[in-house]
Each structure stands twice: as C-alpha cells, then as structure tokens.
Amino acid sequence: MKKIGMTTPLVELDGDEMTRIIWQQIKDHLLAPFLELKTEYYDLGLQHRDETNDQVTVDAAEAIKKYGVGVKCATITANADRMVEYKLKELWKSPNATIRAILDGTVFRAPIIVKGIEPYVPRWRKPITVARHAYGDIYKSAELRVDGPAKAELVVTYKDGKVDKKTVYDFECPGIVMGMHNKDNSITSFAHACFQYALSVKQDLWFATKDTISKTYDQRFKEIFEEIFAQEYAAKFQEAGIEYMYTLIDDAVARVIRSDGGMVWACKNYDGDVMSDLVSTAFGSLAMMTSVLVSPDGHYEYEAAHGTVQRHYYQHLKGQETSTNSVATIFAWSGALRKRGELDGNQDLIAFADNLEKASLATIEEGEMTKDLYALSTVSPKKTLNTLDFILAIKTRLEKMYQ
Numbered sequence: 177m178k179k180i181g182m183t184t185p186l187v188e189l190d191g192d193e194m195t196r197i198i199w200q201q202i203k204d205h206l207l208a209p210f211l212e213l214k215t216e217y218y219d220l221g222l223q224h225r226d227e228t229n230d231q232v233t234v235d236a237a238e239a240i241k242k243y244g245v246g247v248k249c250a251t252i253t254a255n256a257d258r259m260v261e262y263k264l265k266e267l268w269k270s271p272n273a274t275i276r277a278i279l280d281g282t283v284f285r286a287p288i289i290v291k292g293i294e295p296y297v298p299r300w301r302k303p304i305t306v307a308r309h310a311y312g313d314i315y316k317s318a319e320l321r322v323d324g325p326a327k328a329e330l331v332v333t334y335k336d337g338k339v340d341k342k343t344v345y346d347f348e349c350p351g352i353v354m355g356m357h358n359k360d361n362s363i364t365s366f367a368h369a370c371f372q373y374a375l376s377v378k379q380d381l382w383f384a385t386k387d388t389i390s391k392t393y394d395q396r397f398k399e400i401f402e403e404i405f406a407q408e409y410a411a412k413f414q415e416a417g418i419e420y421m422y423t424l425i426d427d428a429v430a431r432v433i434r435s436d437g438g439m440v441w442a443c444k445n446y447d448g449d450v451m452s453d454l455v456s457t458a459f460g461s462l463a464m465m466t467s468v469l470v471s472p473d474g475h476y477e478y479e480a481a482h483g484t485v486q487r488h489y490y491q492h493l494k495g496q497e498t499s500t501n502s503v504a505t506i507f508a509w510s511g512a513l514r515k516r517g518e519l520d521g522n523q524d525l526i527a528f529a530d531n532l533e534k535a536s537l538a539t540i541e542e543g544e545m546t547k548d549l550y551a552l553s554t555v556s557p558k559k560t561l562n563t564l565d566f567i568l569a570i571k572t573r574l575e576k577m578y579q
C-alpha cells in the first residue's frame with residue numbers, strides 16, 4: 177500500500193519504563209508501516225529530563241502550543257526512590273504538572289468501551305467522560321499546622337492597600353488550616369473547554385459543585401458556567417440537541433450511578449481527580465482509559481490515563497514475559513492523529529485513526545487480549561497474549577483493512 181501522508185508534525189513526547197517499550201512497538205508495528213509518520217520528538221524519559229534540567233519538558237509544551245497537537249507517553253514522577261535509582265540532580269516536578277501549567281486547560285478522561293468487558297455498574301452502556309479542571313484549589317494551596325490556641329485569619333491585601341479579612345477559626349487547641357484559591361479566568365476557560373467538548377462529542381454536560389455550603393467559592397464556579405452558557409452556548413446546545421445541567425455534587429453522584437452513561441461530567445480539580453479514578457475503575461480498567469488535555473487556546477495533548485507500569489518493566493528487564501495492555505497508549509496516538517487530520521483536512525489520516533481503534537477493539541472482542549483484560553472479559557473462547565503479540569494481533573487486522 178501507499179503510505180498515508182502527513183503535512184504537520186505531531187509533537188511526540190516519549191516517556192519511561194514499560195510504556196516506553198510499548199511506545200516504540202506501537203510506532204514500529206502499528207504506525208510506521210501505514211503512515212509517513214511525521215513527528216517532532218521530545219524525550220521526556222527521566223534520564224533525559226535530568227540531563228536537560230527538565231528544559232525538555234518545557235520545550236515539548238511550547239511545541240504543542242506551536243503545532244497544536246501532542247501525544248505523550250506515561251512518565252515517571254520523580255520521588256525519593258527514583259532520585260536514588262536514576263541518580264537525579266533534583267526531584268523534578270511532575271511533567272504533567274509542568275505541561276498543564278504552560279498549556280492551562282481541562283483534562284477529559286473517557287473509558288474505552290469494549291464488548292465482553294462489563295462495567296461494574298451494569299446500567300452504564302455509554303462512556304462517561306470526566307472533565308477535570310486542572311488548575312488551583314487544594315493542588316495550589318497554602319497549609320499550616322496550628323500548634324496551640326491561635327486565631328487563624330484569611331487576609332486579602334489589595335494593591336491600593338484595601339484589606340479584606342475574615343476569621344477562619346479561633347483555635348482553642350492544636351489543629352490545621354488551609355487557604356486555597358482559583359481564578360476567574362481559569363474557571364472561564366474551564367467552562368469554555370467543557371461546553372466546546374460537549375458540543376464536539378454531542379453529549380450532555382453536567383456540572384456540579386457544593387455551592388450550598390461554599391456560598392462564595394463554589395458559587396463563583398456555578399455563576400461563571402451559567403453566564404458563559406447563556407451568552408455563548410445555549411443556542412448551540414439546543415441546535416445539537418444536548419443539554420447543560422447544573423446540580424449539587426451529591427445529587428450528581430447519585431444521578432451518574434442511576435444513568436446509562438453518555439454524558440460529560442465537569443468536575444472541580446479535586447472532584448475530578450477522585451471521580452475519574454472511580455469512573456475508570458467502574459468501567460473495568462485503568463488500562464482502558466484515555467486522557468486529553470484541552471487548552472483554552474485549542475491545543476490538545478493526548479495520553480493514556482495510567483502510569484509507566486513499573487512492575488511489568490522490572491519483569492521485562494529480568495527477561496520475563498509481560499502482558500501489558502497497550503490500548504490506552506494506542507488510543508492516545510489515534511486521538512492525536514485524528515485531531516491532526518481534522519486540523520489539516522486530512523481525511524486519510526482521520527480514517528486511519530478510526531481503523532486503528534477498530535482493529536484494537538476487534539482484537540479484544542475476538543478473544544485475543546492482555547492478561548488484565550483476560551481476567552475481566554466474558555468473551556469465549558479467549559486467550560492471553562504477551563505485550564508484543566497483542567500489538568501484532570492488532571497489526572494483522574489493520575493490514576486486512578488496507579489490503
């Protein structure tokens with residue numbers, strides 16, 4: 177076959193451990209034989225981040241801003257153990273945090289649904305996408321331990337000297353105190369990203385906070401969403417036949433469980449952190465979850481939701497056979513290729529992304545899968561494949577589509 181061409185490069189962010197092994201296998205067997213693959217390569221492997229004093233992460237994020245679409249392999253977030261293991265100069269920040277700080281935006285996480293793997297919530301027939309605001313709240317807070325009787329206050333000092341002050345608590349004993357923030361412009365871009373994403377997938381958007389208790393902080397989120405919806409999206413939603421619903425987080429949780437899925441669920445940063453893990457687990461597997469960061473300027477970064485699968489990597493290093501699921505990483509590539517195709521008006525590339533996903537799902541639905549899915553799948557007969565053989569089984573199906 178004639179390979180499919182690309183006009184603009186994808187920004188490629190390589191990573192660590194088992195996912196780095198899978199990354200190369202995907203490129204060698206599922207992409208290079210079919211595409212004139214054009215990427216601008218950044219090595220975010222921990223060793224190279226250390227060598228470049230983490231400049232490579234910043235450069236990669238800037239490249240995503242330049243070209244518009246990136247695809248990222250899972251990376252190690254350095255901790256004390258890794259400091260020793262990789263003889264690091266310092267404890268580099270999480271690459272995801274660095275990239276998010278540069279691109280801003282919202283993380284959308286959606287399960288990959290496949291026949292034979294039943295969600296733990298049997299009513300869920302359609303994917304639930306959790307949209308997590310990726311800025312502020314407890315992730316950028318100031319905390320203190322209070323040693324004994326003390327008055328804790330919230331103080332805001334304006335440039336003109338005006339001061340707003342409130343007592344948080346008059347401590348009669350030791351305790352703890354925290355101050356957190358968010359910004360109107362970040363909440364605004366979160367709202368735009370959610371409304372636009374819901375329109376692009378033609379699914380209802382739900383948003384929930386605890387505004388009955390947090391009458392200023394969470395209330396502000398609610399107001400901004402309402403204003404932006406009324407001003408810019410109400411008509412578009414009506415045209416697309418979808419709805420925007422605001423409710424209390426408690427009510428949202430109950431409704432999500434009773435629903436049959438198929439909505440985008442916008443969550444504040446902490447709610448999104450917790451709920452995306454809950455939703456992915458309930459759909460069956462973290463290895464079947466994709467993640468995309470959408471910036472307010474319309475830049476996209478695709479990745480798998482899971483980590484570098486360290487335990488499997490150590491087995492691999494010992495020469496033992498592994499059966500690591502590559503689906504989420506494959507879908508990161510297909511998502512990025514599809515978006516590149518859309519932006520460049522490249523129909524062949526869009527079709528290839530669709531076919532790559534179809535071939536991956538068909539492989540599992542026809543009973544060939546990695547060990548993690550074997551334990552969950554109700555397909556019969558079924559068999560377990562090792563890491564590479566699973567990718568090759570997908571390749572066989574993809575080749576048939578292009579014969």
Ligand code: NAP
Binds near residue numbers: 254462488
């Ligand atoms: P992990 O890589 O997500 O793996 C945890 C466990 O989940 C694995 O040991 C494995 O279970 C199962 N698993 C996850 N992905 C799988 C896959 N594709 N196929 C089969 N099984 C899979 O989390 P971790 O081991 O806690 O973290 C490892 C490293 O990843 C850490 O250094 C962390 O910083 C990093 N991390 C990176 C990202 C990111 O870049 N986005 C996200 C999270 C974590 P079994 O061992 O039972 O088979």
Ligand code: MG
Binds near residue numbers: 449450453
């Ligand atoms: Mg989490």
